[in-house]
Amino acid sequence: xxxxxxxxxxxxxxxxxxxxxxxxxxxxxxxxxxxxxxxxxxxxxxxxxxxxxxxxxxxxxxxxxxxxxxxxxxxxxxxxxxxxxxxxxxxxxxxxxxxxxxxxxxxxxxxxxxxxxxxxxxxxxxxxxxxxxxxxxxxxxxxxxxxxxxxxxxxxxxxxxxxxxxxxxxxxxxxxxxxxxxxxxxxxxxxxxxxxxxxxxxxxxxxxxxxxxxxxxxxxxxxxxxxxxxxxxxxxxxxxxxxxxxxxxxxxxxxxxxxxxxxxxxx
Amino acid sequence: xxxxxxxxxxxxxxxxxxxxxxxxxxxxxxxxxxxxxxxxxxxxxxxxxxxxxxxxxxxxxxxxxxxxxxxxxxxxxxxxxxxxxxxxxxxxxxxxxxxxxxxxxxxxxxxxxxxxxxxxxxxxxxxxxxxxxxxxxxxxxxxxxxxxxxxxxxxxxxxxxxxxxxxxxxxxxxxxxxxxxxxxxxxxxxxxxxxxxxxxxxxxxxxxxxxxxxxxxxxxxxxxxxxxxxxxxxxxxxxxxxxxxxxxxxxxxxxxxxxxxxxxxxx
Numbered sequence: 001x002x003x004x005x006x007x008x009x010x011x012x013x014x015x016x017x018x019x020x021x022x023x024x025x026x027x028x029x030x031x032x033x034x035x036x037x038x039x040x041x042x043x044x045x046x047x048x049x050x051x052x053x054x055x056x057x058x059x060x061x062x063x064x065x066x067x068x069x070x071x072x073x074x075x076x077x078x079x080x081x082x083x084x085x086x087x088x089x090x091x092x093x094x095x096x097x098x099x100x101x102x103x104x105x106x107x108x109x110x111x112x113x114x115x116x117x118x119x120x121x122x123x124x125x126x127x128x129x130x131x132x133x134x135x136x137x138x139x140x141x142x143x144x145x146x147x148x149x150x151x152x153x154x155x156x157x158x159x160x161x162x163x164x165x166x167x168x169x170x171x172x173x174x175x176x177x178x179x180x181x182x183x184x185x186x187x188x189x190x191x192x193x194x195x196x197x198x199x200x201x202x203x204x205x206x207x208x209x210x211x212x213x214x215x216x217x218x219x220x221x222x223x224x225x226x227x228x229x230x231x232x233x234x235x236x237x238x239x240x241x242x243x244x245x246x247x248x249x250x251x252x253x254x255x256x257x258x259x260x261x262x263x264x265x266x267x
Numbered sequence: 268x269x270x271x272x273x274x275x276x277x278x279x280x281x282x283x284x285x286x287x288x289x290x291x292x293x294x295x296x297x298x299x300x301x302x303x304x305x306x307x308x309x310x311x312x313x314x315x316x317x318x319x320x321x322x323x324x325x326x327x328x329x330x331x332x333x334x335x336x337x338x339x340x341x342x343x344x345x346x347x348x349x350x351x352x353x354x355x356x357x358x359x360x361x362x363x364x365x366x367x368x369x370x371x372x373x374x375x376x377x378x379x380x381x382x383x384x385x386x387x388x389x390x391x392x393x394x395x396x397x398x399x400x401x402x403x404x405x406x407x408x409x410x411x412x413x414x415x416x417x418x419x420x421x422x423x424x425x426x427x428x429x430x431x432x433x434x435x436x437x438x439x440x441x442x443x444x445x446x447x448x449x450x451x452x453x454x455x456x457x458x459x460x461x462x463x464x465x466x467x468x469x470x471x472x473x474x475x476x477x478x479x480x481x482x483x484x485x486x487x488x489x490x491x492x493x494x495x496x497x498x499x500x501x502x503x504x505x506x507x508x509x510x511x512x513x514x515x516x517x518x519x520x521x522x523x524x525x526x527x528x529x530x531x532x533x534x
């Protein structure tokens with residue numbers, strides 16, 4: 001059981017930021033990654049559709065005998081975690097709770113900003129989770145739909161992105177937050193741009209790091225940590241393996257094995 | 268038969284620019300529009316996946332008894348027209364041929380630029396079609412992936428979009444083209460931004476207009492034009508009717524009837 005892989009799914013490429021943290025923190029773990037590139041993005045789609053896709057993604061990971069399912073996608077985490085926990089017979093971890101917990105630990109003035117996709121912000125999942133943990137916290141949410149295409153276009157360090165960031169973030173800055181949750185897997189690639197605008201006093205919360213730490217804790221607690229010294233990392237996509245490899249390097253570095261094309265739609 | 272609707276499908280919202288031209292040019296025609304918003308966008312996806320989706324979309328339109336299928340999406344037109352013509356038992360029209368023909372009529376110096384999604388540009392469908400019609404024409408293609416999200420974010424007239432346009436279009440300008448094909452349904456909303464950068468001497472080809480003209484000709488030729496004075500326009504989407512209505516206004520004006528949610532995946 002312990003040598004079974006950790007399964008990670010995402011709407012596409014962005015979840016590689018979460019996988020990267022998992023591999024960095026737990027180098028002895030095997031992993032299986034699924035990117036649903038045939039239906040990406042999830043961030044503009046409805047709760048019903050995202051939940052259906054997430055369930056199909058998780059069920060595919062089960063066929064790869066994973067010991068744990070990680071919902072790396074913030075939108076899927078925001079919409080589908082309760083349903084996934086009900087339907088999937090292995091532990092399911094999303095990125096919202098770890099991110100919310102890290103934000104609460106970081107804030108000094110109890111004012112937390114959250115940026116994410118349209119879906120994540122519409123769900124108010126981060127605000128609800130944060131306020132359930134600490135009711136005194138005030139939250140400020142802002143959807144930043146252009147950040148994902150800007151990152152995928154390779155514009156992470158670019159005057160275009162600086163301009164878009166200033167547009168999206170000015171209200172959060174004016175609100176006086178001291179902590180900002182990067183509530184989308186792509187946003188860690190914009191850390192410099194975002195902190196350049198927000199200023200150095202603002203703590204950026206990377207859900208990828210918090211989620212990896214939470215997974216390590218959970219595996220240890222359940223006695224499921226692996227300790228082999230030869231690990232394997234498998235990649236599956238539902239479309240365009242070539243594009244995944246190419247753009248995936250922005251997120252994961254050079255270590256991407258050629259991803260395998262699969263279909264996950266329920267018939 | 269004549270009163271049967273014209274069927275139009277697109278990956279999402281953008282095809283409304285084509286529908287708008289159809290309705291403007293043929294106000295007596297009934298129409299049915301399908302936006303595949305559960306799987307949008309098509310522009311970054313593979314030929315195989317886009318063709319599968321296009322076929323499912325067209326088959327849905329057949330269930331609405333359309334007399335003609337219009338592939339409003341450039342990427343689907345670039346990849347799937349031969350397969351659609353083979354599989355669909357009513358006439359199928361894409362946007363590539365009408366756009367290519369209009370560009371050839373417009374060019375004086377035989378240098379034509381084409382902008383579109385990653386998929387459309389990768390397929391080189393416009394270049395192939397143009398050069399088959401007139402081999403002397405030189406073509407220059409450029410993918411502009413940020414234009415679609417910029418339009419959907421409401422940034423059609425914005426300094427961010429000016430900056431992105433100058434980045435994407437500078438090579439085409441330097442190449443000395445006199446005609447530029449707007450090879451994506453969203454781009455007509457950027458006409459002012461694009462001609463602002465390219466200069467007034469450049470003719471912009473809107474595939475939506477050329478396609479509507481071609482449909483009118485085809486219907487007349489086949490004796491299938493409608494002449495009732497009460498028309499209906501139905502809208503179907505595969506996800507998020509509310510978002511479709513809201514963003515669709517940018518493309519179609521105020522006349523959008525509440526779209527109906529449907530599933531089109533083959534089982």
